Amino acid sequence: MGKPTGFLEFERKTIADRDPIQRLKDWNETHEGFDEGKLREQGSRCMDCGTPYCHTGMTLANMASGCPVNNLIPEFNDLVYKGRWKDAYERLMKTNNFPEFTGRVCPAPCEGSCVLGVIEPPVTIKNIEQSIIDKAWAEGWVQPNPPATRTDKKIAVVGSGPAGLAAADQLNQAGHRVTVFERADRIGGLLMYGIPNMKLQKEVVNRRVQLMEDEGVTFRPGVEIGKDLPARQLLDEFDAVVLCCGATKPRDLPIPGRELGNIHFAMDFLGPNTKEMWDVREGKGSQFSELAKGKNVIIIGGGDTGTDCVGTSLRHGCESVSQLEIMPKPPMERAANNPWPEWPKVFKVDYGQEEAAAVQGEDPRQYLVTASKFEGDEDGNVKAIHVHDVEWVSENGRFMPKKVEGSERVLPAELVLLAMGFLGPEATIVEELGLEQDARSNVKAEYGEFRTSIDKVFAAGDMRRGQSLIVWAINEGRAAARECDRFLMGSTKLP
Incomplete structure (x- = not known):
């Protein structure tokens, strides 16, 4: 612990964002560059508390508490404070394959369980993590490190999101021959087509994929298992299969008018945009369609996906954007039933809401509101949405939304985006292989073992646990790789 009084001397300061109006003119990341001196001050705020909940990776109240990949946070904070950036990079890579991803898009449950956060604003762990890996890339410390020896085992990884990439990276380092199949035309899964460029620049994804390729991983984009290539063929050609296909079945809103045009699932809007x-940019197309341009956009659902729809719609040049949330507005501070070190369920303003407020003069979110009907025009496209307020009441021990009478109103909407979460994995591979599923339709495989009901087939990430955080996907990809290696070799040295 380099500076015992750091948390007393310095206030929490995060990396500055670019001006909202200015950043709406491009698709670049929202953050400014980092200042090493200020980051060293922020690193000194880490208390070396002796009980570092920040890296425990527990689940409390069904939410992450602490870092699910168990980053050695007090250690790299101290190394940054001391200016030992390369040592901090090496420490970070012991636990996290892709800190450039988590440092940008993880909601930082580590900060929610920071011990300093009990009495003061927590340490800026996420900013420090991103800064370490960005400096490592800039300094040339990140170099290909292929395994010294190879086994005779071949493994297929299906899906190239964070779980699939983590599994592939670990299995490749164990010396196995790894092939990653991805149905999209580019590698990265939700990292490529689920998260907009202003949150995660795709150059950041591409350089990591290229590094893995240089280390020996084979990528096969544009191949959909179950359609372009039978899933059972993988069982014949590979010694093991790791399924990391995600939970990509979106939650729908089956109300009158749902069949109208210009009502889309959020990912059907965000993915094609990227x-x-x-x-x-790569000369493969000449036209960039701006679906939201000039339209009144209504986004149904909150969370990160809803925020991404807000930011994307604004960059298209929409007429207006509103976000409807059926839940109440979170409190400004932790409620009594949400104690530390649980994830703090408090009100936050993300980049999309900040941009909308800069353009429209107010936060685009409307709380305790739900939709009852879509109204169409003469061409069969949506033109308005009927909504009403709700209140949450207890019925037979369960809280249910109840309509507030007299609150009905109609909002103009030429584009509606459904961002209400996901229900589980798509059925194609599951049905072909006859995989056993749990009550929520996820592929059944015990955490810690990751074996499915089919021999030599493993499952990890959202496909197994349901919709979750990127950092949990990396955790599961690493752990599934360890168990896959143990299955193939009888023992494993993977962490």
């Missing part, structure tokens, strides 16, 4: 952008 694809078009990169097609144009």
